[in-house]
Amino acid sequence: MKLAPLDYKRPASLQEAIAILAAHDGAALPLAGGQSLIPILAFRLAAPTMLVDLRGVPGLDGIAIGPGGVRLGAMVRWRDIEDEKRLAAAWPLLPAVISHIAHYQIRNRGTVGGSLAHADPAAELPGLAVTCDATIEIVGRDGPREIPASALFVGALSTSLAAGDLIVGMRLPPWRDGRRWAFEEFALRRGDFAIVGVAAYYDLDDAGRVVDAHIGAIGVSEYPIRLTAAEQALNGSPIDDATIAAAARAACAMVEPQDDIHASAAYRRALVGTLTERALARASA
Amino acid sequence: MTAIMQLSFDVNGAPVVVEVQARTTLADCLRHTLGLTGTHLGCEHGICGACTVIVDDAAVRSCLMLAVQAEGTRVVTVEGLSGDDSLTPLQAAFRKHHALQCGFCTPGMITTLHALLTDEPFADADRIRDVLSGNICRCTGYIPIIEAALEARIAYQGKREDGRR
Numbered sequence: 001m002k003l004a005p006l007d008y009k010r011p012a013s014l015q016e017a018i019a020i021l022a023a024h025d026g027a028a029l030p031l032a033g034g035q036s037l038i039p040i041l042a043f044r045l046a047a048p049t050m051l052v053d054l055r056g057v058p059g060l061d062g063i064a065i066g067p068g069g070v071r072l073g074a075m076v077r078w079r080d081i082e083d084e085k086r087l088a089a090a091w092p093l094l095p096a097v098i099s100h101i102a103h104y105q106i107r108n109r110g111t112v113g114g115s116l117a118h119a120d121p122a123a124e125l126p127g128l129a130v131t132c133d134a135t136i137e138i139v140g141r142d143g144p145r146e147i148p149a150s151a152l153f154v155g156a157l158s159t160s161l162a163a164g165d166l167i168v169g170m171r172l173p174p175w176r177d178g179r180r181w182a183f184e185e186f187a188l189r190r191g192d193f194a195i196v197g198v199a200a201y202y203d204l205d206d207a208g209r210v211v212d213a214h215i216g217a218i219g220v221s222e223y224p225i226r227l228t229a230a231e232q233a234l235n236g237s238p239i240d241d242a243t244i245a246a247a248a249r250a251a252c253a254m255v256e257p258q259d260d261i262h263a264s265a266a267y268r269r270a271l272v273g274t275l276t277e278r279a280l281a282r283a284s285a
Numbered sequence: 286m287t288a289i290m291q292l293s294f295d296v297n298g299a300p301v302v303v304e305v306q307a308r309t310t311l312a313d314c315l316r317h318t319l320g321l322t323g324t325h326l327g328c329e330h331g332i333c334g335a336c337t338v339i340v341d342d343a344a345v346r347s348c349l350m351l352a353v354q355a356e357g358t359r360v361v362t363v364e365g366l367s368g369d370d371s372l373t374p375l376q377a378a379f380r381k382h383h384a385l386q387c388g389f390c391t392p393g394m395i396t397t398l399h400a401l402l403t404d405e406p407f408a409d410a411d412r413i414r415d416v417l418s419g420n421i422c423r424c425t426g427y428i429p430i431i432e433a434a435l436e437a438r439i440a441y442q443g444k445r446e447d448g449r450r
Contacts, residue, residue: 001329007288008307008353031354038310038349039330051307053354079343103419104397105334108343109350191418 003041010053014060014139014168020052022141022164028052030166032075032114035106060113060168065090070172074113082107091172093181093201097128100183103191113167116149119223121156122193124185127224131199131216134172140165153223179203180239182282184275194219195263196271198227198251200279202234210234215247215276220257220268229254230276239284248277292356296321297365305352312336314352315362323363323392327421334420337393338362344400363392366399374440375399378433386424393420398434406441408434 011017021028028050031037040046054060060075063084070091072081081087081098088095101124102110115125116136129136129149136152138145141164149170152159161167185197202213213234215227229250237243257268293302296319303318312329315321315338324347327333331349338347339361367373372380375398385391394417401408401416408416413434417427 002313003308003310005306006308008290008351010353010356031351034351034354035331035346035349038351041308042330042348051351055354103334104401104416105337105344105346105419106331106349108345189418190415 001042003038004044004047006041006048007050008053009050010056012056012058014057014166017052017054017057018139018141018164018166020050021166024050024163026163030054030117032111032117033077033109034114035102035110036114036118036120054113054166063087067174068171069174070094072112072170072172074111074116074167074169076112078102078107078110081112091175093132093175093183093199094128094172096181096183097124097199100124100185100187100190100194100197112170116152116167116170117159117161119153119155119157119159120193121222121224122195122197122219124183124194124197124218126153127197127216127218128183128199129170130224131214131226132172132201133214134170136167137169137171138165139168144168150226156222158222176203180283182279184279184282186271186275193262196220196257196268196275198272198275198279200276200283202239202283204239208238209236210239210243211236215251215279217251217255217272217275220255220272225255227251227254227272227276234280239280244277244280244284247280248273251276290353292353294355294357295359297361303352307351307353309352310348311338311340311350311352311355311360312347314355315347315360318352321362321364325389325392327389332421333390333393334397335390335393337396337420339396339400342400342403344397361396363395366395373399375402375433375437378437379430382429382433382436384425384429384433390420390422394422394430398437402434402438402441406438408438410435 029048031051031053060073062073064071078101134149135146181201183199185194187194196219198217200215202210205211213231215230218224230247233247233250252273255272257265259265289304291304315324325335327335329348331346336347341358
């Protein structure tokens with residue numbers, strides 16, 4: 001339960017951090033808040049020879065709210081999102097999702113970039129990012145680039161990032177006035193990892209029909225997924241009990257969860273339906 | 286890879302300079318290097334909350350933080366909460382309400398609640414329960430701990446009027 005020996009550097013610039021990461025070709029790992037990485041090192045599930053602490057890198061913090069949406073710097077902590085009270089109006093689904101992440105002490109250190117890079121299948125922020133068409137900002141050896149969140153996650157605890165790539169921020173697209181939204185999660189204790197979570201939002205056209213439904217789930221796959229069948233069941237329909245029930249059935253039918261020590265596949269599948277129904281009922285209330 | 290690093294930070298109001306390996310957690314640095322064994326280590330992977338200390342006014346898990354990450358910060362451990370041999374109001378409330386039996390989790394409970402009540406002196410029982418979900422007690426049970434926290438709030442309320450951080 002003690003970490004294996006390793007080296008440590010605290011670069012003072014983004015370029016320096018990327019140069020160190022690239023030079024070690026995967027043997028160096030970036031350290032943000034450490035709330036996922038340090039347990040992995042304590043269990044010796046990863047064996048980096050070097051940690052590159054991002055604490056001294058300027059420009060990775062800050063929450064920007066504007067007409068283009070919300071931008072979260074990679075070193076923004078859960079606590080910072082809780083404390084940014086403007087988000088409740090500007091992007092209400094974000095603080096609602098964040099409130100489910102981990103416990104008090106961990107929320108004081110855990111970061112946006114760390115959670116995205118860790119890519120836990122049950123983690124809330126990756127689920128929000130995939131559900132809501134977030135853009136991930138990366139700087140690597142060849143300079144900056146952007147990818148959709150859906151292209152970041154490739155497996156459990158596994159991303160498409162290359163050695164020397166660093167997540168520097170995440171952008172959420174503009175939030176429309178009047179949008180309906182909800183997040184529902186089932187965990188054994190509040191703050192524990194989700195067994196299943198469902199995030200949902202949609203807009204209504206002038207005739208009261210659903211447009212642009214976005215529904216996604218965590219805990220049912222190796223990485224967060226969009227529940228596209230449930231979205232199709234909603235789009236173009238008025239929101240009522242029958243539509244919600246149809247969307248929940250469609251969500252259940254499209255997921256292929258696995259058994260693990262926390263829950264059986266059948267239980268997770270049932271939860272997807274229940275939580276989709278609850279999320280849509282709450283969103284439409 | 287076992288290079289010794291020298292770092293400096295404040296512990297309980299006094300500057301310290303220590304030499305540790307990069308892999309040393311803040312918890313091990315406090316306990317082994319500085320002899321501050323009031324910080325208890327339970328799980329060593331961020332589940333139990335026993336090792337909670339206060340870094341730059343925020344409660345954190347000292348097993349999930351490397352000592353090198355504490356460079357330049359202000360660290361407060363359970364030893365640093367009372368300036369003398371007397372109990373703080375929170376500690377006195379724990380004693381009055383029998384909010385500990387074996388005492389293993391108590392330093393983490395006290396540091397967590399001290400940080401919470403400093404920030405949110407009007408926290409209600411639900412908020413206290415939510416925050417303590419990250420601190421595991423396996424003998425006392427949480428009811429006396431929550432009663433103690435509720436009673437201790439008054440000692441924090443003079444400092445903030447709105448109850449928000």
